[in-house]
Amino acid sequence: MAAVIPAVTRLSSRIIRILGCNPGPMTLQGTNTYLLGTGKNRILLDTGDKDIKDYQEHLTSVISSEKINIEHIVVTHWHHDHIGGVEDLYGTIAKSPKIWKHRRDPTDMPDSQLPNTIPLNWLTDGQELSVEGATVKVHHTPGHTTDHVVLTLQEENILFSGDCILGEGTAVFEDLYSYMKSLQRILDLKPAVIYPGHGNVVQDPIEKIEYYIEHRNKREKQILDTLEKNIDKQLNEMDLVKIIYTETPEHLWPAAAYNVNHHLTKLTKENKVKCVAVDGESRWQFVASKSNL
Known part of the structure; x- marks a missing residue:
């Protein structure tokens, strides 16, 4: 049985994990969201589902106790359990953050159901976003979805894998060919640890990535x-x-x-x-x- 993920966990001096409080067969214990940085302004990675009051309360409590502001919200991909909470946070819990996401393929469904009043900024492969104590680099990793990205935290060689790699089990995907290429790209990054979109921290990242590749081939x-x-x-x-x-x-x-x-x-x-x-x-x-x- 997987270890229980607390609602709020300080993973390092620059990373706080807030659980999305939306458990389910596909989300495991819930969507992991991450606050990154050491200064007043922080980056929030993913936002969980829409209308999850427990998550909003936990995030509000962390913002208050840390006396911080969310400057950037980065969404790893368009799925509702990652982008859904943006509407709840924008202009309230997060006063005026920049919302970042990679574009989807033009043949896909619309990017999101976010109101037109919430502007989206488009991520590009190799782009970096920085706040005090945290610089993240964007890596476009399609396969799970066409817009999926993973991010590396430069200060600690940590990979935030979104739904490309999970803390337990294996991931679903839209395009196997693209997904296999993305797994190889992640392997080439040689992360020291993986913080997934669902499930616990992956302390043996190379072994995990190789298992994913071997599993699909099997x-x-x-x-x-x-x-x-x-x-x-x-x-x-x-x-x-x-x-x-x-x-x-x-x-x-x-x-x-x-x-x-x-x-x-x-x-x-x-x-x-x-x-x-x-x-x-x-x-x-x-x-x-x-x-x-």
Whole structure:
């Protein structure tokens, strides 16, 4: 069982973690948000869900006790459990912060449901934001979403991983190809520790990142092997989940099926499997490699 995450934790002289108080199957104990810096002005990384009173009270208490101001709010990606709290904080708990987020792909849904009265500033890859005691560098890491970023704290070689890497379990993603490239980019950063968007601090970051890469490669092989063993059948995502994800709790099967779908999309592009329609439903079948003889 994962160690309980307190509502407020001082992780170092320049980092305070405030739990989003929005637990759930996909958010684990809740969304981790982080206050960064040592001076009066601080950076807040992510804001949790909208209308979470407990979170607002905890954040207000920290701001009051530390006698600080939120100068920047950086959102790692558009998902509601990271950007949702912006509307609650802007102009009240955070008086006049700059809100920062990376742009999404033009073909995606609108960036957010934030009111037009809350201006968004666009992050760029390699950009740095600084307050007293904390300088963070932005690294665009698409895959979980097209706008996802991770940030490195230059003073402590810490990586804030958002939803790219979690404190427990593995992450979901929109595009497997991009996600694998992003994992490799994070590995190349060689962080000393990872502070994730959900779950506890990752003290063995290199091992964790390598596990994520190996896990996805293993899942791909399992999917291919399962389809090859059932070469005369057409299977859908949930069929594959029930065969492969034997150690995964049933309530997480839909998320697993979502990931399997992205593996199948990648494998289809590589002509290793084919998609067939059966009674109006997409199913997949193994494609035997052609002999060179």
